[in-house]
Amino acid sequence: MRLFLASYRFGLHVDRFVDLVGGPGPIAVIANAADAWPARARDSAVVSDVVPLRRLGFLPSEVDLRHYVDRPAALAETLSGFRSVWVRGGNTFVLRAQLARSGADDVLRDLLRRDALAYAGYSAGACVTAPSLVGVDSGDDPGEVTPTCGVPPRWDGLGLIDFSIVPHCVGPDTPPDAQNPGDDAARMIEACRGAGVRYRALTDDQAIVVDAEATALL
Template identity: 30%
Template sequence: MKYYLSSYKFGNQIKELKSLIPQNNKIGHINNSRDWVGVDLERANKHQQEEIDVLNEIGFKAVPLDLKKYFHKTEELNSTLNSLGGIWVSGGNTFVLRMAMKLSGFDKIFEKLKNRDNFLYGGYSAGICVLSDSLKSIEIADDPNNFPYKGINKPIYKGLGVFNYSFMPHYDSDHFESEAIGKEIQRCIDNKWLFKALRDGEVIIIE
């Protein structure tokens, strides 16, 4: 799996993102981090369409991939993911995103999916935070007790486990979560937790 990990939106390495487009350029846009209780659905849907439009301009064939449609339908989700060349995971609430990944079985599928050399995982903010082994370092910036889905009423702190450190997006940036991220970083320092801070615009690329 290849990774394009941005602090916010598509970051400042669009040229490099274009070079990562797989041969199968159909990509699923996951927007479930915005399913939290109290969300403005119209705004969330508009936000998703705007990002899909950008992905298509870059050279992808982007389609919505709503994990809610696959809750308790892991085999169907597995089939859908196998038809794609990548996914783009949007920002929002990391804990809500993690819940959707559990209920859909995405987290189990991911264990095999991450071994596909020709598959792209792109995303930002919550979409990259969920890749860490633990989500304990992001609970100030993101509310862990927002439960929009039936069947889960406790936070999930176990991440997807790709990285043994936490991502701290929006660090020292003009973003409403920047102050909270500063507090998260201090918690990481105080507890000797590994982390990597990213300013908005910055991107980590792993091939």
């Protein structure tokens, strides 16, 4: 399983991202964490991720999970044409709901388990890989899920890692225990500690890489 999990895009580790996913090539962009946003803002969000990927030599294409609701086989066929997937930030609960509605949660787990795909995600795209979304409501509103997706919010993550990720901690060289987190991050840390949830905190410069059964904080 190959995972590149960041607080904001590549952090300071773009070279490690490129290496992990096997170099430039076709990459699927999943932007459904932005589905609760106005259409124009969502479109701009997609462009803001596609442009830097193209500059690195990748061939990004959006795979909109809303087009695959209750069609996991079709989604699996689509994703099989890519070497990696890029999952952007937004609302983690909305993203989780769209992953479940499309069957992308199981499809991604299968592709990752077979190492047929590398997963890169930042902010919501990183948070959703945890076992639990406890504390994520400190920054993301679960109340956006039902109006946007027509289903109640879920509090389970994909379980690709065995800890939660607290993104957007403030301050250079912030250590993993996040002594200087931002307000949302501080609340999430408090919630994780209160629930006994393991977590790792990231500044926007940092990333976590999972490769060959090893996990490294960059």
